[in-house]
Amino acid sequence: MDIDDETRQIVHEIGSAINDSIENSPQVTQAIERLREAGYEMELTLKLDLGLRPNTPPEETGDAAVGLDLTDEDVRVLQRMNIRIDSD
Numbered sequence: 001m002d003i004d005d006e007t008r009q010i011v012h013e014i015g016s017a018i019n020d021s022i023e024n025s026p027q028v029t030q031a032i033e034r035l036r037e038a039g040y041e042m043e044l045t046l047k048l049d050l051g052l053r054p055n056t057p058p059e060e061t062g063d064a065a066v067g068l069d070l071t072d073e074d075v076r077v078l079q080r081m082n083i084r085i086d087s088d
Helices: 005-023 026-037 072-080
Strands: none
Touching: none
């Protein structure tokens, strides 16, 4: 899908925000420091894939709601990223 420059900029901002969150996380900083104290250096590579699709209101698709199946591990990862999942 081709995206316009404004959308491309927004996607870039999302990636930067996630990167900044990780870099500025006290939890990440503390964990890295503990790893160094244990005698190791860390190399971290994260891959972020964003999938974009046009936003279609539910009444146009006939879907009232979309279900999302998450594993316990999915939920833990989202919680560590301070992402809340509402069930309603």
